[in-house]
Amino acid sequence: xxxxxxxxxxxxxxxxxxxxxxxxxxxxxxxxxxxxxxxxxxxxxxxxxxxxxxxxxxxxxxxxxxxxxxxxxxxxxxxxxxxxxxxxxxxxxxxxxxxxxxxxxxxxxxxxxxxxxxxxxxxxxxxxxxxxxxxxxxxxxxxxxxxxxxxxxxxxxxxxxxxxxxxxxxxxxxxxxxxxxxxxxxxxxxxxxxxxxxxxxxxxxxxxxxxxxxxxxxxxxxxxxxxxxxxxxxxxxxxxxxxxxxxxxxxxxxxxxxxxxxxxxxxxxxxxxxxxxxxxxxxxxxxxxxxxxxxxxxxxxxxxxxxxxxxxxxxxxxxxxxxxxxxxxxxxxxxxxxxxxxxxxxxxxxxxxxxxxxxxxxxxxxxxxx
Numbered sequence: 001x002x003x004x005x006x007x008x009x010x011x012x013x014x015x016x017x018x019x020x021x022x023x024x025x026x027x028x029x030x031x032x033x034x035x036x037x038x039x040x041x042x043x044x045x046x047x048x049x050x051x052x053x054x055x056x057x058x059x060x061x062x063x064x065x066x067x068x069x070x071x072x073x074x075x076x077x078x079x080x081x082x083x084x085x086x087x088x089x090x091x092x093x094x095x096x097x098x099x100x101x102x103x104x105x106x107x108x109x110x111x112x113x114x115x116x117x118x119x120x121x122x123x124x125x126x127x128x129x130x131x132x133x134x135x136x137x138x139x140x141x142x143x144x145x146x147x148x149x150x151x152x153x154x155x156x157x158x159x160x161x162x163x164x165x166x167x168x169x170x171x172x173x174x175x176x177x178x179x180x181x182x183x184x185x186x187x188x189x190x191x192x193x194x195x196x197x198x199x200x201x202x203x204x205x206x207x208x209x210x211x212x213x214x215x216x217x218x219x220x221x222x223x224x225x226x227x228x229x230x231x232x233x234x235x236x237x238x239x240x241x242x243x244x245x246x247x248x249x250x251x252x253x254x255x256x257x258x259x260x261x262x263x264x265x266x267x268x269x270x271x272x273x274x275x276x277x278x279x280x281x282x283x284x285x286x287x288x289x290x291x292x293x294x295x296x297x298x299x300x301x302x303x304x305x306x307x308x309x310x311x312x313x314x315x316x317x318x319x320x321x322x323x324x325x326x327x328x329x330x331x332x333x334x335x336x337x338x339x340x341x342x343x344x345x346x347x348x349x350x351x352x353x354x355x356x357x358x359x360x361x362x363x364x365x366x367x368x369x370x
Contacts, residue, residue, distance in 0.1 A: 054217040059117050062098030066091045067145035068116075069136065071155040075105045078308070079329055080207045082114050084151050087179065087210025089115040091147060094181050100223070102139060104132055112220035115213035119220045124228040129156070131231050133163035138226035140168065146181070150204045161204040171200035179203055245279040250296065250303035253279035258298055259354075260342075261285045262314015262335060268358040269313070275365040281305070283315050299324035314354035317342030 068088040070081035077085075088099045098117035104125060111119055125135040140148060150161030152175055165172035177194075178185040184199040187206075250256060257273045258281035259266075273280045280296055287297040298305055300320040310328040315321065317333075317340055325331055325345070333346035334357045343349040350357060 054113075054215070056112065056217050056219055057117075058219045059098045062092070062117070063096035064092075064146040065098055065100045065118070065143050067100050067102060067140065067143065067148045069102045069148065069150050069157065069160065071151055071153055071157045072103045072105055073155055075103070077111075077114055079212070080151050080153060082212035083208060083210040084149055084205055085111075085115045085210070086212045087205060088147075088149050089213055090210065091179070091181055092117070097146065099218070100143065100145065101220075102136065110217075110220065112218045113213070113216075115216070115218055116220045117218050119222050120225050121222070122225055124225065126228075128231075128234075128236070129160060129163060130234060131229055132160055133167050134229035134231055135226060136160070136164050137168050138229065140164070140170075142226055145201075147179075147199060148202045150202070152176075152204045152206045158204045161202055165202050170202055172202040172204065173197060173200050174204040176203050176205045177209055179205065179209065245273070245277055248279050250279060250281050250298060250305050250307075253281075253305060253307050255279065255309045256281045256298070256305060256307045257311050257313070258282055258315060259286050259292070259313050260315030262316075262354045263291075263358075265355045265358065266291060268355065268362060272358050272362055272365075275362060278311070281310075283318070283321050312342050312346070313358065315342050316340040317345060 066088040068085050070077060070084055072081060085099065085101060091097065092099045099115055100118035100120060101111055101114075101116040102120045102122050103111075104122050104127075106121065106123060120139060122132070122135050122139065125131045136148075148161070148164070151157040158174065161172065162174065164170070173179075173184045173186045175187045175191075176184050177187060179199055182199060183196055184203060185194055185196045187193070188195045245253070245255070255276070255278045257269070257276060257278040259269050260283040263269055263286065270280070272278075280292065281298045281303070282292040282296055284297055284299055284301060286292055287294055287302070295303075297303065298321060299318070300323040302324060304324050304327070306327045306329075307325075308329045309332070310325050310330070311332045311334070312325075313334050315333070316335065316337065319341075322341060322345055330347045331342075331345055332348045332350070333342045334350045334352055334354050335343055336351065336353055337343070338349070338351050343351075
């Protein structure tokens with residue numbers, strides 16, 4: 001008779017890994033010896049690891065400036081904004097220059113990690129596009145940048161670049177898909193032709209042209225802003241019009257709370273979506289089960305979303321669902337399975353039951369008056 005095998009302890013994959021934040025905002029997963037070396041425990045399914053300090057690069061006397069004007073909606077940089085600053089970084093590094101980032105909203109994050117050597121706050125211009133363009137013109141007249149970069153986006157960056165060109169009479173290239181210090185290429189004829197030219201002062205750049213800065217930190221020294229123009233705006237910003245998040249198509253939603261097979265408390269799910277002001281979405285499994293209407297399905301067979309924040313509750317991450325969230329800026333995944341594909345896609349992964357997380361968030365919203 002064969003002797004019984006000695007008892008062995010079962011591996012705990014959660015205890016063998018550390019989730020380490022990276023400078024670009026994503027999370028690096030460390031396992032094995034690397035996790036041991038990091039020496040940072042996981043608390044309640046979320047690591048308390050701290051990214052190592054990165055030396056600050058300083059440019060005291062740049063040969064020239066590249067002025068970058070990101071959208072920075074709500075003071076946060078989008079992926080397109082980071083790519084735009086990365087393009088400015090490449091143009092500045094090519095010949096001893098520096099990057100100056102101009103924002104019209106108080107930044108809520110460290111622009112040094114995005115590649116900014118200088119930072120000028122133009123918030124005193126207000127929201128009127130005429131005042132913003134006039135203040136940018138004053139900034140250009142004072143700093144004499146070699147180039148000024150704007151994003152070709154739906155948030156008004158391209159419009160502001162065109163206003164500056166019209167106001168100052170400066171040359172401009174719109175819909176630029178390639179640019180360096182010498183030449184730029186833009187689309188013309190409704191996108192049917194490509195035109196090359198000497199790089200003008202003002203560039204309105206399409207998405208995915210530059211490459212975001214990662215793993216480096218720059219000074220982001222604050223410089224004085226020019227005086228606000230004495231100009232009565234013709235357009236008055238009356239703020240955002242209230243709307244029902246559930247009336248927004250998922251393709252256009254900025255914030256989505258999505259449910260998968262791991263969600264069983266639907267009353268809590270609907271209450272949390274309402275408290276957070278999020279649009280509801282779901283996987284094909286819950287839509288097929290009738291828990292959500294068909295137009296709320298996310299994935300290759302549903303809606304392809306570009307949300308700034310996508311919270312996946314109890315979604316394992318089938319390939320067709322991952323296709324639907326591939327362009328999302330931030331993905332937060334909540335799941336009891338740390339090895340599911342959605343957790344691998346996530347910017348932030350929380351190893352927990354979806355019901356427990358929903359109820360905890362509802363308590364927080366209630367405590368904060370939400």
